[in-house]
Amino acid sequence: MRNPRRPPGRTVRQRFTALYGVLFLLSAVGLLAITNIVSLGSRVSSFGGNPPAGQPTLAAAQEHIALLQSRLSEMEAVQSRQLLIGSAVALAVMAVVSILLGRVVAGRVLRPLRTITAAARRISADNLHERLAVAGPADEVKDLADTIDGLLERLEGSFAAQRRFVANASHELRTPLATMRASLDVAVAKPEPVPAQTVALADRLRTELDQVDRLLEGFLVLARTQHGDLSDRATISLGRVVSTALATRADDIAGRSLTVHDGDVHDGAWTRGSRTLVSRMVENVIDNAIVHNHDGGWIRVAATADGATARLVVETGGRVLDQEQLALLAQPFQRLGADRTGSDTGSGLGLSIVAAVATAHGGGLDLRARPEGGLRVTVSLPSAAAQAGVPA
Template sequence: MRLRSAARAALSRAGLVSRLVPRRVRMRLTLLYGLLFVISGAVLLTITYLLVNRPTNTVLVSRRGGSGSPGDAGVHMYTGDEVPGSVDSFAHAQQQQAVRQHAAEMQHLLTQSGIALAIMAVIAIGLGWLVAGRVLRPLRTITTTVQRISAHNVHERLAVEGPGDELKDLADTVDGLLGRLEAALDSHKRFVANAAHELRTPLTVEHALLEESLIDRDATVDSFRSNFERLLTLSEQQARLLESLLTLSGSERGLDRREPLDLAELTGNVLLGTRQEAERRELRVEAHTTPACIWGDDALVERLVANLVDNAMGYNVPDGWVTVVTGVRGGHAFVRVANTGPQIPAAGVSRLFEPFQRIGRTADNGHHGLGLSIVRSIAAAHDATLNAHARPQGGLVVEVGFPLRTTTAPLPDPPAVPATATHDVGPRPLSAAPE
């Protein structure tokens, strides 16, 4: 009970102190400037008082001759124990009077100094208020501008000019943040527009098929069956598109859990499920896998490998090949997928990793342009590097490098705002793949 009472009392005192502390930075700075001046002035006055208040043992004795001539007058100075006994009583009286006079003078000095300190403290508080306002003026400008910026005018910038001090660094940092926010909003708008377009096209076809079935009075069972088969195909395509969108959103949110994985094992599982598709497309699939242990989400990493293999098989040429390699190099575990295929401009490789981007390709083949963008998001969620370049003979080489698995599991990623652009996927040369 005593501990609880003491805790409640401490909390109440802390609340009282927090209520007493001014909420405005300008007022706090003013009080700080005034307090520092008062403390400095008090210390200076104390030092001056101690220096002036030093005691002295000097005794001055004045003597005038009996004739009263100026030549008989004399002044003798005695210090310490040199005072003779004949003048001791007179010196003692004079010394007491000097002490009283010195004390009165010191009291007067102390009073006048206190009054001067109080007056200067008021002046210092006023000057501190002006100086604090001048110092905080750029911050008020930054705050006002940031409050005015919204999604409609996110292109505006603070553009603070002046010396490269902390306030200039703060303004430049805010401008950089606004630039990244503008890029993210633009990417989000493009993503929404592309997703709406991808969904609108099959919906339009579905509506036309249903309308045809209703207005065709001579429709037969075979025509109905044909329309329903097309509707079923469109429905499956939309389901795959929605599943891809959900995977993309989930990978950009970050990882909720991490477990020990082996890229070689996951790659083997993926390749087992693609045998029939490879035979149907008459493609030769080769795997060169060695153990590559990482921490990660098994479903997402398997989806990454599956998307790479699916992309390599879907955009290939007759009698082509696909090569999948896993291993460890340079302190990283990697998976690399290379394939034959049509020529890809080197400058257009990075576009393939943006959502709904296709170079010379259409959506009629069942691909929506989300496979490689999902690969990029999953790689970013696992702190992996992503490199890609086009083969001179045609096709693409993509390599994803994961941090090697250590003995201790990393902590789960904190919740993050979904991002759009992450890694640089430019056409960088990779180590030679088995081609």
């Protein structure tokens, strides 16, 4: 960190003052030089005519004086016009020269700021340990770079503390949940007859504990994603992840008599990122399509690659939805409610996790209401088609 009481040095303000002062002086000198050259050229002229031979008479002398005065007036008018034209030309020339010189000088003066901007753009949550470390005189630019370095240092410490909190919360919060489940199992498994009300209460508590567990897991995944924890990077086949998610949920799909159209799931859609988070993202999209659907409905799934982008598209049928409300579903705890499908299940974290995972991998989530009814979910990720030969 810089010392706020650093000795006064050559500041950027002083350098700008000196540079622009010199440029202004040079422009003024050039303008005067061009004007004087034009003025001297206009003065080289001959009055012409010779005085009368012999002893001039008074009338002849007066006539010659009048002629000289007339010619002098003409020369002064011509000289004024030439001086005006020369001044205009000099002004135009020096204006162009000044703009070019100013652009060059401004580029050299602002070069450290461009360096700082490029370095700040390069530094992200994954490499907060990097610093600008701008060298140079102790001026305002150096102060700015040192201030940004201090900010990056504090951000790095904050991110590290948050990651430690997420890791500790994963253990500390799940332990009491497991203890409560075990206590319920012990209470219900006693040899003596257990009242029916107790069994029903235990079942309800287990259901609520499962919901809390899922909510906690969603919190942890969302926090991990937003903090950029992509430690298990790999090249992943998006099509294979989709096929695995559909196969795992075959019973849920069959239980609701849903028809799945997965003919557009191709193995050529590759991306690179965290295997765990990408799998969770795909599972959340599939789960959303299953849960928020109606019995006997349909799901259309596509995993394709188009140039530099790999896309996962999941569509479902249903009633016509409001596009403005859909824009809120990527935020935590936002749901359309039971009027969407007759179900109010879920924690409201599913699509927010999808959005966070996609953003962490350099992609995005797009939610669109289908004109004929239902929802179209599109997840875009950077493609890794060049590494398609690497097994996922």
